Amino acid sequence: MKKVFMLISFFCAFITFPMTGNAQNPVNANWKEFSTEHFIVYYPVGQEFTAYQASVVAEKVRDPLVKMYGPVDSKIHIVIRDDEDYSNGGAYYYDNKVEIYSTSLDYEFRSYSDWLWNVVTHELTHIYSMHDTMKATRRIPMIYY
Numbered sequence: 001m002k003k004v005f006m007l008i009s010f011f012c013a014f015i016t017f018p019m020t021g022n023a024q025n026p027v028n029a030n031w032k033e034f035s036t037e038h039f040i041v042y043y044p045v046g047q048e049f050t051a052y053q054a055s056v057v058a059e060k061v062r063d064p065l066v067k068m069y070g071p072v073d074s075k076i077h078i079v080i081r082d083d084e085d086y087s088n089g090g091a092y093y094y095d096n097k098v099e100i101y102s103t104s105l106d107y108e109f110r111s112y113s114d115w116l117w118n119v120v121t122h123e124l125t126h127i128y129s130m131h132d133t134m135k136a137t138r139r140i141p142m143i144y145y
Contacts, residue, residue, distance in 0.1 A: 029044040029045075029083065030044060030045045031043070031044055031045075032044075032045060032048075032051075034051070034055070035075070036055050036058070036059055037059065038058070038059065038062055038075055038076065039055055039058050039059070039075055039076050039077070039078050040075050040076075040077050040078070041054060041055045041077075041078045041079075041080065042077065042078070042079045042080065043079075043080040044080070044081070044082050044083075046082065047080050047082050047102050050080050050082075050100075050102045050116065051078075051080045053116055054078055054080060054100060054116060054120050055078065057116060057117050057120040057121065058076075058078060058120055058124060061120070061121045061124060062124070065124060065125060065128040066128070068128070069128040069129050069131065069132040070128075070131070070132050072096070072127065072128060072131045073131070073138070074096060075096075076096055076097070076098060076124070076127055077095070077096060077097040077098070078097075078098050078100065078120075079097060079098070079099045079100070080100050080102050081099055081100065081101050081102060082101075082102045084101060086101045087101055087115070087119075088101045088119075089101065089119040089120070089122065089123040090123065091123040091124070091126035091127050091130075093126070093127060093130040093131070093134075093138070094138055094141055096127070096138065098120070098123040098124060098126075098127060099123075100116070100119055100120060100123070
């Protein structure tokens with residue numbers, strides 16, 4: 001029974017692995033990048049304003065995060081995505097990367113707070129707090145049971 005389960009697991013991973021790589025990077029996106037003192041920002045053509053605003057927010061919130069959690073070991077990559085009509089963000093500690101979906105959540109019933117400021121701050125807090133709490137380096141992934 002154990003061998004059957006392992007064979008099915010391997011088959012499912014083998015089938016889905018090639019599909020996920022293609023889904024992550026649309027072929028029609030023309031990517032640009034720029035660096036700030038502590039961040040590298042990647043963005044598709046047409047999202048220059050959002051990328052610039054995200055870098056400004058990231059540099060402004062960096063000092064309070066460093067005071068609270070301590071510095072990280074390298075520049076953090078910020079990826080501005082515009083391939084879906086989806087408002088969200090994600091922090092990937094082992095990749096040292098933050099992804100921001102650039103469709104804004106600024107609308108009347110949400111309040112008057114700046115959505116981009118909130119999401120960039122939120123995701124960077126994940127990166128800095130994870131770096132502070134990890135006992136091993138980023139090269140050694142944690143094992144969860």
